[in-house]
Amino acid sequence: MAIAVSLILSIVGxxxxxxxxxxxxxxRQPLxxxxxxxxxxxxxxxxxxWMRALDPKxxxxxxLTVLMLLxxxxxxxxLLRRGDH
Structure with missing residues (x-):
């Protein structure tokens, strides 16, 4: 549950x-x-x-890894949504 909350915070942010x-x-226009x-x-x-869901380190x-990936x-x-590849 804690990992899901951490992941949702990361994704939405x-x-x-x-x-x-x-x-x-x-x-069409940025927020x-x-x-x-x-x-x-x-x-x-x-x-x-994330630090509470897992070991602090x-x-x-x-x-960091999830934010870099996102x-x-x-x-x-x-690009995939628009088909500009």
Whole structure:
């Protein structure tokens, strides 16, 4: 259960960061800049959630790994959605 909460916090935070970017490819217009603080809060809350779900050291690196994966994968998913490959 704790890992699911950690993963949801990471996914939603990373998605909001991406969708507020001017170069995002999912929406016609990016989200307003007012969503950036919420995205940062969710990403920062995912760290202690991961560290509580796992061993603190493993949780820290799991959070980094998941965020790196999400922030690299979200732009690619928008390309697959539009068929621009």
């Amino acid at each position: 990373a998605a909001l960061l991406y969708l507020a970017s001017p170069n995002q490819g999912w929406l 307003s800049r007012g969503w950036l603080p919420w995205a940062a809060v969710l990403v920062l809350l995912s760290w202690p959630a 493993a949780g820290f690196f799991a959070a 922030l690299g994968l979200l732009p690619l998913l928008s």
